[in-house]
């Protein structure tokens with residue numbers, strides 16, 4: 001049985017969209033398919049005007065490097081490298097040279113101007129996730145995907161991280177976040193409620209209470 005079914009979705013430039021729904025409803029799968037991290041058997045995903053399925057592995061990688069940033073729950077920083085080096089390495093792998101000033105700006109934007117020389121092990125979870133976000137923003141992606149970016153953080157730290165992602169949206173850059181956090185979800189312009197691989201509901205400018213109600217409703221209908 002397909003994991004995702006009948007999903008039709010347009011992400012507009014500059015908007016923030018959050019995806020919520022029960023465990024196993026397909027949130028991560030949707031994010032991975034949209035971002036080109038996971039191939040799909042049928043359907044169509046267009047990113048920056050290109051149909052992902054038609055691209056060779058190399059062209060897909062190039063398209064992702066140019067347009068896409070991804071933030072993971074587990075930060076995915078290289079433990080032996082400093083925050084600065086993590087950002088520089090990522091840029092080098094993306095063949096997007098960043099100058100020292102770009103790294104400074106990215107670190108300043110996430111409130112870590114004085115932590116550039118620290119290794120991940122010397123930083124709190126929230127600081128590590130902010131480095132991961134700085135690493136993505138330094139590449140100036142058109143679209144940022146985040147799969148439960150606050151899942152490993154306490155509520156207050158998670159709220160800071162989500163505010164950074166909220167601030168990253170706009171000016172043509174879109175942000176798509178999968179989250180179980182109602183307050184976080186409600187920061188988005190649009191909330192998609194997934195259930196059994198379908199978009200069960202879509203909310204606009206929702207309050208946390210409305211998000212909770214929609215999720216409860218999705219579970220009750222299961």
Ligand SMILES: Nc1ncnc2c1ncn2[C@@H]1O[C@H](COP(=O)(O)OP(=O)(O)OP(=O)(O)O)[C@@H](O)[C@H]1O
Pocket residue numbers: 003021022023024025026027028029030
């Ligand atoms: N690579 C895969 N091959 C086959 N089935 C998969 C694969 N990845 C996920 N699934 C299945 O697809 C469904 C959706 O999984 P997915 O990880 O997208 O859910 P999720 O909404 O992100 O859940 P959670 O909130 O627990 O992270 C699940 O039933 C899962 O078992």
Ligand SMILES: [Mg+2]
Pocket residue numbers: 027028029
């Ligand atoms: Mg998931």
